[in-house]
Amino acid sequence: MAMVPFDGDEAYMALQFMRSVPFAPSLHHAPKPEMMDPLPPINARGGRTVGPDGWKSVYSVVVTEDMCNPLGNLHGGAAATLIDTVSSASNAVLATESFWGIPMLSGVSISLDMTYYNACPAGTKARLTVVIEHMGGALANLRADLTDWETGKRFASGTHTKTWRDLRAKL
Template sequence: MQPSVPFTPADVQRSLGILRDVGFANSVHRAPVAIAMDPLPPVNARGGRTVPPEGWRAVYMVVVGEDMCNHMKNLHGGAAATLVDTVTSVTLALLATDSFWGYPMISGVTAALDMTYYDAAPLGTKMRLTCTVEHAGGALANLRGELTDWDTGKPYASGTHIKTWRDLRPKSKPKAEVKDKAKM
């Protein structure tokens, strides 16, 4: 059902005031610091990388900055989702080859992102963002991002991220087709 009651001028002012106070987007992409990753799986016979059954992981450190916070000075859910979205994508990109999740569609596009929030992460919290590539096939990848306290492991949020990819490079034409066009 679509909303049917229009905003009053006071409601407009109230909602825009709240939106102006959410300023998390400025630093969220600069915040993660790469800490460690599993060894890269070797390139397989098909030109991709076979993800081990337990997944392939990378760990990042993130400190909750002021412009990642809501008005209560805790990590905003949108900032957490943005971190999981972009950093799991970067983690998948580390596995890319010329013919597997590579350019020009490096790490593909999001098909679904599902977040679960467990507890507030206050301003200044040092978090561990563990990104796991659970599966990466020819067209779909299943990723997971977990935001936990760096020292205690207390969970703050986690997300599952499904990505899709296809090889967008121009396909070379069979030689017979090239010869037929030359006759025209």
């Protein structure tokens, strides 16, 4: 199935999620939603069933000097923050009222494993591609790649595992 523009309610949700994080606001405000797979329909349990190829979304980001190390390349911690942010925002886009929703929107990270491949210089327009591989009742497995927008050169990849519990009854 072809990707569609990331706009409307889905783009608003992703941007609101990223901008609600008080830590490192310049990093959380930098990614821009670009494209996504069509939303999976809501299933009988009130959630969304991700297909066997996962659910994909794409963001763009321009690497700024405040994201860089002293050598002028994207800092590893900034790359990890970007991957954490966009994968979590993508998870929030698939949330429903009763599935990965508020008050624990997008869940809590269990692990974020990063691999770094190449330097990403300041000024680079990068593509952040997120694949939600699984989104069950309590666990989600996400994967993200940070690549050059034009050439596809890989800068970093991350795998992100999250957990969620429906806390509405406890509030």
